[in-house]
Amino acid sequence: MNKDKENSFNTPEGYFDSFHDRLMARMEKEAQTDSVIPKSDGFAIPEGYLDGVTPKIMSKTTEEDGKVIQLKSYKKFYYGAAAVAAVFVLVFGINWKSTPTVAFDDLANAEIDAYFESNELDINTYELAELVSLDNVELNDVLEQDLDAENILQYLDETVDDIDELNLDYSDYE
Amino acid sequence: MIVEEALIKELKQKESQAKAFEVLVNTYKERLYWHIRRIVLDHDDADDVLQNTFIKVYRNIDGFKGESKLYSWLYRIATNESLTFLKQKSKKAGISDEELKNRMVENLQSDVYFEGDEIQLKLQRALATLPDKQKLVFTMKYFQEMKYGDISEALETSVGALKASYHLAVKKIESYLKEN
Numbered sequence: 001m002n003k004d005k006e007n008s009f010n011t012p013e014g015y016f017d018s019f020h021d022r023l024m025a026r027m028e029k030e031a032q033t034d035s036v037i038p039k040s041d042g043f044a045i046p047e048g049y050l051d052g053v054t055p056k057i058m059s060k061t062t063e064e065d066g067k068v069i070q071l072k073s074y075k076k077f078y079y080g081a082a083a084v085a086a087v088f089v090l091v092f093g094i095n096w097k098s099t100p101t102v103a104f105d106d107l108a109n110a111e112i113d114a115y116f117e118s119n120e121l122d123i124n125t126y127e128l129a130e131l132v133s134l135d136n137v138e139l140n141d142v143l144e145q146d147l148d149a150e151n152i153l154q155y156l157d158e159t160v161d162d163i164d165e166l167n168l169d170y171s172d173y174e
Numbered sequence: 175m176i177v178e179e180a181l182i183k184e185l186k187q188k189e190s191q192a193k194a195f196e197v198l199v200n201t202y203k204e205r206l207y208w209h210i211r212r213i214v215l216d217h218d219d220a221d222d223v224l225q226n227t228f229i230k231v232y233r234n235i236d237g238f239k240g241e242s243k244l245y246s247w248l249y250r251i252a253t254n255e256s257l258t259f260l261k262q263k264s265k266k267a268g269i270s271d272e273e274l275k276n277r278m279v280e281n282l283q284s285d286v287y288f289e290g291d292e293i294q295l296k297l298q299r300a301l302a303t304l305p306d307k308q309k310l311v312f313t314m315k316y317f318q319e320m321k322y323g324d325i326s327e328a329l330e331t332s333v334g335a336l337k338a339s340y341h342l343a344v345k346k347i348e349s350y351l352k353e354n
Contacts, residue, residue, distance in 0.1 A: 020334075027341045036351045037344070038297055041317055042290020043211055050207065053221070054199050057228045061195060 178244050185235045195235075199228055202245065205318070206252045212313040213256040215278045215298070217287040223259050227252045242327055249328035257306065275302040293351070300350035304343055311336050312343035 184194035206227060211220040230251055238247055264274040279298045282288040290298075301309050310329065314320045315336075322333045329336070 024334075024337050027337065035344070036348055037316070038293050040290075040294070041212070041297060041313075042288055042294035043208075043215075044287045044289045045207075045211075046217065046287065049217075049221075050204055053203055053207075053224065054196065057199050057203075057225055058192075058196060060225065060229055061232045062192070 179240070182235075182238065182240060182244060191235075195232055198231070198244075202248055203228075205245075206248060208318060209249060209314070210252050210256050212317060213253070213310070214259060215282060216285065219259065219263075223252070223255050226259075227255045230255065246324065246327035250330070253310065253328070272302075278302070296351055296354060297347065299354070300347045303350065304346060307331075308339050308343040308346075311339040312347070315340050316344075 181194055181197060184190040185198065203224065207220060207224050210223045210227070211217065214220050214223055227248070231248060234251075238244070260274060261271065264271050267274065269277070279295070279302050282290070282295060282298060301312070304312065307329070311325060311331075314325045314328070315322070320328075322336050325331075325336055326333045331339075
């Protein structure tokens with residue numbers, strides 16, 4: 001028996017060693033008995049779906065493999081191609097060194113959009129504002145429509161009740 | 175285990191890859207389908223995610239080092255694909271994750287592949303209130319009847335934490351069902 005030095009209470013041998021397991025077993029038992037949770041969740045599946053899904057998946061993977069060309073039977077063409085490639089390397093080799101490095105500006109907008117679309121960025125608008133200095137951003141960079149004089153005039157025309165009150169000099173916009 | 179090791183070996187060899195992959199798909203498609211379906215709820219979405227999961231497995235099989243069991247690796251990919259799918263769906267619809275979950279449950283009422291009655295619909299409403307991890311643990315244990323050890327490997331969480339999560343989930347669901 002274990003004896004507590006301070007208050008002389010006793011516990012059965014190995015009581016604390018097995019406590020965790022007994023607690024977990026009881027929690028599980030409690031969860032299973034008298035539960036109001038239904039045994040089935042009601043989901044159904046279309047007839048024959050599982051039989052048909054394997055060929056669908058297999059065809060998608062073979063589509064990828066289909067692009068691979070077996071080189072073995074084209075060995076002599078392979079050598080010829082290598083020779084032509086070697087000539088090209090010699091002719092254009094000098095220009096290779098001057099190949100510009102890829103910069104941020106070279107990324108297509110669609111690629112950047114796709115990145116933001118598919119990646120969950122853990123960054124809020126305030127943090128973004130701190131990272132991107134507004135001094136370096138032109139207003140026209142962030143607007144969908146360029147902010148030219150015609151658009152400003154159109155906006156004012158649609159939103160201001162009496163455009164004449166603004167005393168605009170129309171000659172500037174004609 | 176020996177069978178699994180042999181399958182992994184065949185999956186990594188070009189000449190036996192296609193056949194071994196077919197075996198893999200046939201072995202795990204049903205279990206993974208139900209795992210995914212219980213996350214995304216809609217059959218067509220589950221079909222998309224299941225196919226994406228297997229294609230991802232096919233593309234990355236060379237990178238599988240065998241440090242964990244094959245099925246737990248598959249479950250991890252399926253779970254990540256499902257959760258990412260839902261995140262993208264809410265983003266595209268311009269709504270919050272919670273709003274999407276509520277809509278998904280309400281859509282079940284008109285879903286031809288949902289045969290549940292009012293209590294099962296209520297269960298889905300209760301599940302929608304749980305954090306992702308608790309919901310995953312609950313469905314894997316309660317409906318898929320997986321062992322804690324297997325769930326632990328798939329979700330990379332200790333068995334103790336899983337048991338606590340499951341217990342909490344059951345209590346929350348029960349009280350939701352009783353109150354509503």
